[in-house]
Amino acid sequence: MDRNLYSRLQTRIILLTLFVSFTPLLLLGVILYRQFAAMYTEKIREQIHFRAESRADAVDLFLSERTAILGTIADTHGFAEMAREETLAQSFAIINARAGAFVDLGVIDQNGNQIAYVGPYDLKGKNYFEQPWFGQVMSRGVHISDVYLGFRRLPHFIIAVRRQEKQRNWVLRATIDPEIFNRIVQVGQVGKTGDAFLVNREGILQTQPRLSGNILEPAPVKPAYFGKQTMTVDGTLLGRPGVLFAGTWLKSTDWLLVVSGDVEEDMAQLFAARTIQTAIIVSGMLAIVLTTVLTTRTLVRQMIQAETRLREMDAQLIQADKLAALGKMAAGVAHEINNPLAVILQKTGWMRDLLAEEDLRRSPNFSEFRDAVLKIEEHVERARKVVHDMLGYARRMEPRTEAIDVNRIIHQTVDILENYARNNNIDIQTDLEPELPPTTGDGAQLQQVILNLVNNAIDAIGQNGEITIRSERADSEIRITVADNGPGIPEHMQRKVFDPFFTTKSAGKGTGLGLWISYNIIEKMGGKMTLQSKAGAGATFTIVLPVIPPGSP
Ligand SMILES: Nc1ncnc2c1ncn2[C@@H]1O[C@H](COP(=O)(O)OP(=O)(O)O)[C@@H](O)[C@H]1O
Ligand SMILES: [Mg+2]
The missing domain is CATH 3.30.450.20 (PAS domain)
Known part of the structure; x- marks a missing residue:
């Protein structure tokens, strides 16, 4: 600026x-x-x-x-x-x-x-x-x-x-x-x-x-x-x-x-009048100077603030645009890759069947062949996982609309992950608004988002920690927060985490698609997803969804 x-x-x-x-x-x-x-x-x-x-x-x-x-x-x-x-x-x-x-x-x-x-x-x-x-x-x-x-x-x-x-x-x-x-x-x-x-x-x-x-x-x-x-x-x-x-x-x-x-x-009287007149004019001028300087300052400060806000919004808009474009492209790519992968997997199955035959077993290179087929299968599996993630999102480009009870979805998600979390000594707490109104959208997609967030939180904490899921009503919106007391996300990474394929996890563990898909799902539902975090002080993901009464056009 x-x-x-x-x-x-x-x-x-x-x-x-x-x-x-x-x-x-x-x-x-x-x-x-x-x-x-x-x-x-x-x-x-x-x-x-x-x-x-x-x-x-x-x-x-x-x-x-x-x-x-x-x-x-x-x-x-x-x-x-x-x-x-x-x-x-x-x-x-x-x-x-x-x-x-x-x-x-x-x-x-x-x-x-x-x-x-x-x-x-x-x-x-x-x-x-x-x-x-x-x-x-x-x-x-x-x-x-x-x-x-x-x-x-x-x-x-x-x-x-x-x-x-x-x-x-x-x-x-x-x-x-x-x-x-x-x-x-x-x-x-x-x-x-x-x-x-x-x-x-x-x-x-x-x-x-x-x-x-x-x-x-x-x-x-x-x-x-x-x-x-x-x-x-x-x-x-x-x-x-x-x-x-x-x-x-x-x-x-x-x-x-x-x-x-x-x-x-x-003229003495006139001179006295002149002195009074001068005094009035001078004090009037002082008052004008003061108000002008003060109002102008306030005005310009407000303009600076407005521009800062505008720039931030611009940046967010660009980010959202980027994500949406990438989403479409990735979905296309996933479709294209899925078929070759199926063919490769089919062929490796057939190769495995062939390897079971006696004469091939006796071949000097049998073990090398077998290892190669296993490697191929392993890598195809990895590729399928990525594609599956992408398609899970892409297949639902046209989301279903149904009445959804946010609290029920949260409960279901906690049920799924509770055992896993407990094994790592992680406590999942819920603090849900009992009078939460129902809204409209794709319940399965929303569940995927919350699952993603809680999964990420468990991954981030590793061992011993706490995750809190909250739901509350704010005017005509529903706010869901997933907060953990893990290591948090350093500031320079906070924008990137929503990018596709951005991951800090090892190759077999993370695809870097979870947050990107979640972000897009929430956008489609007409909501917003934001992140507040400080390195070393945990991370909080906030989802804000509009309340759309079921049955409304
Ligand atoms: N709760 C969290 N605490 C710390 N880091 C997180 C959290 N959630 C996500 N991240 C970071 O964001 C990255 C991207 O997450 P995500 O898009 O879900 O991909 P993945 O989980 O496959 O790595 C993660 O690799 C991790 O570094
Ligand atoms: Mg993830």
Whole structure:
């Protein structure tokens, strides 16, 4: 048997099964993960987008509220009234109570002189004519400045509104508390890495970002990257991979509100899901490998066993075929030889009669003639024995069918051989199933078989021993065993004993036909004959016959 073939087959089955089951599993895993990742990234993008818009709305609301309140005060009070410090202080207190976040309040005439001022600094009398914001407010009416250091060298910005009276223009200017303002923007700094800050047109930071850069320094992102609408920009473009930026231009002034978020941080949940997914897939793969290897092994082992059994059966079949063919041939040969033998024997009888005559007795070669005739007769007798054995089988090629009682046949056989056995101190035991059903066949042939087996056992034992004949019923079969405690049959001889003319006995004693004939008789009866033996441990011949109820067609 080609063991290599089987191990190659095993490897091939295992590899193929693994390939077929792993491929969809891995594909599914990868596709699911990618799909998930895409969905997640989209969600994160939307979140940042929304954060930027809502923060921008809050900042816009804060600025427009304060612009409106300043405008209202300027509109309802004239220049003369506001230039009075008490009125200004009173207004300052009111607007801080209503809206808050004002640091100071000042009234500036059209030449840029601060006429009146309330606040923590001493800024009365300062001239703002040269400040860029002053020109802006004079021309546009309302102005929110960029953050600048100003006279006080502190980053801040101002909201200024212009009032037009009949004779003059004047400006009401307020400084916004940078801390409060910063806090409003920084509400957008969510999570561990989320940032939010304001940038002006030139890309200068207007509030303090959380992660990199300082107020009034260039921002990490350029406003040019963002369009009119709220836009998200991938950090890779800005040299900040893994970070998403979203920017919204404010409505109240030229500032860009930028919100950023670390994608990795938001993806943490997804990564956890990925770890679980990987664990499930890996353990699934392990389970598949294990079951595949185990089942394939069992399968291949069963195949090997099946083939071994098949080969054994093949060998038995060949043996049976051989025996049957030889049987036919031997029967033919026996017929052919029987006639010449009869003639030879007849002639030797006649020669013997002739030798009895006086003149031949006196012949000098008389004794030689007589010896030769005796030798011829002896050898013809031997040949006849062989032929008789063969013909005993051959003559019954067409066996009779009658009801047979196996136990009775065994008893008869034992009766025939008992004396002979006892003389050699051999004990023949029987252990017969009393309820054995009758079967159909040729009783005389079956008796010949059992006789053969017991005879062989006696021959094998020689002196002192035991032979046991058993009969039993097994399902729809009758099992007969003939076991002896003789020398047994060595393994290499076990097949040969059923061959015709195989004998270990001396020429006059054995023909080597007994087992061969027996084997064929049992086959004809639809049964089986087998041998179990070990050298030195006796031999057991087993006959299994089908139960054919008498009278059945
Ligand atoms: N019970 C047995 N124990 C040991 N050897 C046996 C037994 N039965 C048969 N044999 C062997 O099988 C051979 C063939 O038996 P068989 O066909 O009956 O021919 P024969 O008895 O004429 O030799 C015997 O010569 C003997 O060597
Ligand atoms: Mg024999």
